[in-house]
Structures are given as C-alpha cells and as structure tokens.
C-alpha cells in the first residue's frame with residue numbers, strides 16, 4: 001500500500017514532511033524543523049501523528065521534537081546523536097528497520113554532514129528521506145565527517161533505484177545549480193538548470209528529486225568525472241568529491 005507524502009515549506013528554506021501509511025493511517029513527520037508548522041499541517045490534513053523520524057541532531061531538524069511530541073504523543077525515533085538536543089524513545093542506526101503501520105523504512109547510515117546522520121528508505125515505494133545528506137544538485141556541508149565518509153554515504157544513496165523519490169530537507173537548488181554550472185558543462189545539467197531556474201521563478205519546489213536525475217547531473221555524485229576541473233586529477237574518488245565540496249564552500253556565485 002502506498003505511502004502518501006505531504007511536503008510543506010517552513011523556516012527560511014527547510015521542508016517539513018508528513019508521511020502517511022495508506023493502509024493504516026499511521027503518520028510520521030520527518031524531522032521537526034518548525035513545531036508550529038508541523039502541527040498546523042497535521043490539523044489541515046486531519047492526520048494524527050504517531051512517529052517523529054529524525055535524520056540528525058541539528059536544531060532545524062530535531063529542535064521541534066519536544067513540542068511536537070508533547071502536542072501529539074508521537075514517539076521519537078532517531079540516531080543517538082539527537083540526544084544532544086532532545087530525548088529519544090528509540091535509537092536507530094544503519095541496518096535497522098522502522099515500521100510505520102505497514103510501511104517498512106530501512107535506516108541507511110549517511111554520516112558526513114554530522115557523524116551520526118541517517119536516512120530512511122521505503123524500498124516498496126522507492127521513497128527516501130535523506131535529511132541534509134543529498135540535495136537536488138548538492139550535498140550537505142561536512143560539519144563533522146570527512147570527505148571519505150560523506151562520499152561513502154552518498155554512494156549508499158546512489159545505489160538506490162533510479163526512480164527513488166528523494167526528499168531533501170532544504171530548497172537550495174537554485175544556488176546549487178549556479179555552482180554546478182561553474183564546474184560542469186554537461187548538456188543534461190544545462191537543460192536541468194534551465195528548468196530549475198524557471199520553476200523557482202514560479203515559486204515551485206524542486207524537491208523531491210530522484211536518484212537517477214542526481215546521478216546524471218549532481219556535481220558531487222559526478223565528482224570523479226569532474227576531477228580535472230577541480231584540480232584533483234588522478235586522485236581517488238573521495239578526494240575528487242572533497243575537492244568539489246571545497247570548491248562549493250568557496251563559491252561566490
């Protein structure tokens with residue numbers, strides 16, 4: 001049975017997500033960027049919250065846990081690092097499974113942006129909630145992990161089916177697109193960025209994306225092909241990735 005995803009913008013550039021298992025009506029929110037926005041979305045849909053699924057500990061992802069849990073009685077599930085800012089009812093790590101009614105989420109370890117970052121993947125419906133690991137044409141900054149760790153995490157996501165819907169936690173796509181064009185002149189990328197700029201001009205979201213689209217156009221996943229452009233020719237793939245990440249960190253586009 002399908003999983004219904006309700007996506008809504010909150011804070012300055014975050015997305016909130018409610019995921020509802022159609023068979024049972026069980027509902028989860030992925031992260032808690034903005035408690036008021038999540039509670040408003042629940043009431044607008046007439047849904048009752050059962051689970052909070054955290055991807056990592058950052059305040060714009062777990063900062064609303066206590067308020068949302070207090071208002072709904074939802075159980076908080078996440079990686080151990082979330083206890084830095086919030087209580088957890090269940091600690092999960094890569095390889096674990098989380099049931100939402102009849103929907104089974106696989107927990108994928110995606111450290112790098114933070115050390116304990118995880119993603120949630122519904123293998124039956126090809127839906128992934130990836131937090132701040134993979135963005136449309138981008139990836140998370142390396143606040144805690146190494147380039148090698150993040151590259152390994154991104155490869156785990158790249159191994160998911162091409163038609164996997166990827167729900168990223170921020171609308172960073174136009175800025176990511178400007179950077180991508182500075183390091184990659186691939187025609188598929190150019191066509192995609194034209195579409196992105198038009199979508200953003202119309203105020204439309206560019207999330208979700210898909211694994212297939214990201215593998216074809218995301219400069220971070222394409223890093224080994226761009227190694228020469230970023231001064232990492234002949235270096236291992238994770239070093240090429242690290243060089244693309246540094247170039248983005250210093251990009252003034």
Ligand SMILES: [Zn+2]
Pocket residue numbers: 056058061113132
């Ligand atoms: Zn973050």
